Amino acid sequence: MQERKKILITGGTGFVGSNLIGRMYNDYDISVLVRNHSSYARLSRYKNINVITGSLSDQGALEDSIKSVDCVVHLAYDPSSQKSNLSGINNIIETCLKYDKKLVHMSTISVYEPLSSPTINEKSEYKGNTYAYAKDKKEIEALVTDAISAKSLKAIILQPTIIYGPYSGPWTDRILGQLRTGDVVIPDNDSSVCNAVHIDDVSEATVLAINSESAIGETFLISGPDYISWPEFFNHFAASLKEGAVLRYALKDIKKNQRNPIRLARIILGDPKKAIDWEPMKSILKSLQYKLTPKMKSTIKSVYATYKKYSPRAIYLPNGPLLSLFNSESVVEIKKAKDILGFAPKYSFDSGFKKTEEYIKWAYPLPLEKMYD
Amino acid sequence: MKKIKVGVIGCGAVVELFYLASLKRLKSQIDVSYFVDMNEERAEKFAKKFNCKFTTDYKSISSQVDAAIIATPHHLHHPIGKYFLENGVHVLIEKPISNSTKEVEELISIAKEKSLIASAGNFRRYQDSMLWMKSFTKEMPLGKLMSFIAREGGKYNWPVTTNSFWDKKSAGGGVLIDTGAHTIDQVAMLCGAPISLEYNDNAIDNIETDCDVKFIYSDDVSGDVQLSRTIALGAGLLLKYEKGSLYLDLIGKRILSENDLVNQLKYNGHTIADLKVQDYVKLMERQLRHWSDAIQNNSSSYVSAEDVLPSIQIIETCYTQNNKA
Numbered sequence: 001m002q003e004r005k006k007i008l009i010t011g012g013t014g015f016v017g018s019n020l021i022g023r024m025y026n027d028y029d030i031s032v033l034v035r036n037h038s039s040y041a042r043l044s045r046y047k048n049i050n051v052i053t054g055s056l057s058d059q060g061a062l063e064d065s066i067k068s069v070d071c072v073v074h075l076a077y078d079p080s081s082q083k084s085n086l087s088g089i090n091n092i093i094e095t096c097l098k099y100d101k102k103l104v105h106m107s108t109i110s111v112y113e114p115l116s117s118p119t120i121n122e123k124s125e126y127k128g129n130t131y132a133y134a135k136d137k138k139e140i141e142a143l144v145t146d147a148i149s150a151k152s153l154k155a156i157i158l159q160p161t162i163i164y165g166p167y168s169g170p171w172t173d174r175i176l177g178q179l180r181t182g183d184v185v186i187p188d189n190d191s192s193v194c195n196a197v198h199i200d201d202v203s204e205a206t207v208l209a210i211n212s213e214s215a216i217g218e219t220f221l222i223s224g225p226d227y228i229s230w231p232e233f234f235n236h237f238a239a240s241l242k243e244g245a246v247l248r249y250a251l252k253d254i255k256k257n258q259r260n261p262i263r264l265a266r267i268i269l270g271d272p273k274k275a276i277d278w279e280p281m282k283s284i285l286k287s288l289q290y291k292l293t294p295k296m297k298s299t300i301k302s303v304y305a306t307y308k309k310y311s312p313r314a315i316y317l318p319n320g321p322l323l324s325l326f327n328s329e330s331v332v333e334i335k336k337a338k339d340i341l342g343f344a345p346k347y348s349f350d351s352g353f354k355k356t357e358e359y360i361k362w363a364y365p366l367p368l369e370k371m372y373d
Numbered sequence: 374m375k376k377i378k379v380g381v382i383g384c385g386a387v388v389e390l391f392y393l394a395s396l397k398r399l400k401s402q403i404d405v406s407y408f409v410d411m412n413e414e415r416a417e418k419f420a421k422k423f424n425c426k427f428t429t430d431y432k433s434i435s436s437q438v439d440a441a442i443i444a445t446p447h448h449l450h451h452p453i454g455k456y457f458l459e460n461g462v463h464v465l466i467e468k469p470i471s472n473s474t475k476e477v478e479e480l481i482s483i484a485k486e487k488s489l490i491a492s493a494g495n496f497r498r499y500q501d502s503m504l505w506m507k508s509f510t511k512e513m514p515l516g517k518l519m520s521f522i523a524r525e526g527g528k529y530n531w532p533v534t535t536n537s538f539w540d541k542k543s544a545g546g547g548v549l550i551d552t553g554a555h556t557i558d559q560v561a562m563l564c565g566a567p568i569s570l571e572y573n574d575n576a577i578d579n580i581e582t583d584c585d586v587k588f589i590y591s592d593d594v595s596g597d598v599q600l601s602r603t604i605a606l607g608a609g610l611l612l613k614y615e616k617g618s619l620y621l622d623l624i625g626k627r628i629l630s631e632n633d634l635v636n637q638l639k640y641n642g643h644t645i646a647d648l649k650v651q652d653y654v655k656l657m658e659r660q661l662r663h664w665s666d667a668i669q670n671n672s673s674s675y676v677s678a679e680d681v682l683p684s685i686q687i688i689e690t691c692y693t694q695n696n697k698a
Contacts, residue, residue: 022577025577037538038529038532041603042603043539044582045580167603369620373632
């Protein structure tokens, strides 16, 4: 019998990590690196996961956990500190090189943003720095790419597209949350292309990468077998939730609204979290986050929840990078992943969404406050 | 009146966030004498705040306190509670009071035999809205209960201080026994115990993060409870009666109804419109006050181990059903 592979997953408690662990649990020995006990909730369904408490900057913990595994899957990303993202990936690279271990690094389609050419493949050009997430992920990916070419690091880079499905923060939960509390504005463009991929297919691609020898040193775009327009993508969620509306505005009107102070005030009053998009607010919050006690955090949450209950219905306008994405007509090619990794995405958008609807039904039932008479 | 000497057993998050502040407010009634924790540093840190003693050995303090607050990992609630009761010390045990019916029954029986107070830390029962609902369900002004839906959930963010919380043996289970110790208790208190249950959860080979419980009362009366540690479900209960329905915040003050009769009803001096919200520290303070009143004055207005027994029975039945499946 073949020995079970030992895998260390960073970011194992997150959206992609939890799904990947569900896919791998029966066939692999899994270790996860967690920063605190609270974040472990989603993995508590499993008994036999080796939990290592520590951070990526903890070189000792990292060495101990990497030297005993066959492969590291690096999913962790901290939006609040690029410094720790960079030191984390450097530590992982150094340790993988030291112990001759394989690394599967999860990057993103965002590194190609803004998407403007008719097709996007692994040879497409990386554009200028568009926004924090894309810029961060590009920098992190560059360190892996450099280590592959300069030091023969045994790494594979995956670049998934729009990952939707249960627990997807940006591409399922955020959309549903917005539709529940307001209306979502998108550009009126039926030729736009949403390169969506179901989370289960991303996990499958990751497993293929873990086991592939021929893919070492390569980068792969991972997307679904088909694509739809962005209006279609959003309409699926609105139809399933039966709440909120997807408003199709002309591109110029969205841009005008983004600059109109009265509109902006209404948007922020409708959803104060929008204020977080404002860079100075981001740095204030970043500096505060380690100073807030759990009690203070819970008070803020409760005040926010109460406010949301009584606040006007929000209108959610896409910010600059999202607007560009929702208006993009670029089609992502996955030929390389098919040919070298053997990637064969299982879910068309229709079948993947059908699966996601089971989650929507469970996680977004009609609020009880709307059901009394 | 003589103050009650209290030992606090377990110095985890619930003690740090809520008990410390509420105990400070009750200085005239309660004299905190000891903090006990396996982690001596934490016990010492809390003891300094009260200028009292600390130890890692709970057994060593039983002769020096009148009463003990037990806020340890779940599986230790019963053995530590039992030890104190057997040694003549009143107890207030955090929820879930225990992981099994048998253990709760044993605590009840020892407390009875020794004439001691065994109280359950189901502090939500002290909310004004729950007290209002208690009177409402006694009177049944909207007729017979036909169905209900209870939902409670949020992305888990409790600042657990040890990994024991994720271990089936020490935690006793997942969201059902943790959050459910409140939700199921509130539902059982307001709707009664069902004749049968249907249970589903998502545990693989450890504990569940999400679950559904169906309460069946008869062929045409049933209720659904949905609990989650991963999904924001809020915390509410919708009750449908023959003549109308109402919504209750499980944590908070809101009771909502379109029914004129319900809106005019006054219990304990309150209509549903003038109910006020009590924060957690205030509720803990209320819980501690009722408990110490019971110890000092034989008052019976505290939440007893017997009160929460039906919810522990329901939780146990759910887990047993799952094991059989």
